[in-house]
Amino acid sequence: KQEVTQIPAALSVPEGENLVLNCSFTDSAIYNLQWFRQDPGKGLTSLLLIQSSQREQTSGRLNASLDKSSGRSTLYIAASQPGDSATYLCAVRDSNYQLIWGAGTKLIIKP
Amino acid sequence: EAGVTQSPTHLIKTRGQQATLRCSPISGHTSVYWYQQALGLGLQFLLWYDEGEERNRGNFPPRFSGRQFPNYSSELNVNALELEDSALYLCADDRGRYEQYFGPGTRLTVT
Numbered sequence: 239k240q241e242v243t244q245i246p247a248a249l250s251v252p253e254g255e256n257l258v259l260n261c262s263f264t265d266s267a268i269y270n271l272q273w274f275r276q277d278p279g280k281g282l283t284s285l286l287l288i289q290s291s292q293r294e295q296t297s298g299r300l301n302a303s304l305d306k307s308s309g310r311s312t313l314y315i316a317a318s319q320p321g322d323s324a325t326y327l328c329a330v331r332d333s334n335y336q337l338i339w340g341a342g343t344k345l346i347i348k349p
Numbered sequence: 350e351a352g353v354t355q356s357p358t359h360l361i362k363t364r365g366q367q368a369t370l371r372c373s374p375i376s377g378h379t380s381v382y383w384y385q386q387a388l389g390l391g392l393q394f395l396l397w398y399d400e401g402e403e404r405n406r407g408n409f410p411p412r413f414s415g416r417q418f419p420n421y422s423s424e425l426n427v428n429a430l431e432l433e434d435s436a437l438y439l440c441a442d443d444r445g446r447y448e449q450y451f452g453p454g455t456r457l458t459v460t
Contacts, residue, residue: 270447281439281451282392327392331447336405337382341391 244340259313261328269331353452372440373422381423387436
């Protein structure tokens, strides 16, 4: 059974720092992996989608990597800003096209 | 293109009543997913509809039900409301490559 874990559960860093959020999964037979952000009380915004054949995807200050063999993905945020404060979730699409969700990392960027 | 839409934005009901939530995927998209997110908790998968049929169901009691219409819009019905049903209900659809996109959510409050 696929399980997705996000560590840490919460992270607080000063503005301007580069940071890495982690997502690990137990079964390497995945279709894709998607990163989202969620602001309090709001819906989820898709950030990046990595297909199983890809190693990384980039969008602006965000870079997501995927290592299927080790069951890991990282979301790298460069030059963090207070507006990046949100909860970040990763979700794995398994071989049956079911989405398996991590519990999220709550990120606070201190001005 | 227009995103996933949900209505109403907020819904207040009393215990024992029924609630109906609505979702419209992006035009032409056939899949609709429903999730529950209780305050401070993670995303819980409720239901997945595709091409008018229920494809998968999460671990929720039968009083949570839904349907998908010929135009692929969807309703989520919650019968015999309980206080713990108070949550943000999120709807999502799949774009190409199984990339999931979310609507803004319906905040259901049960008093």
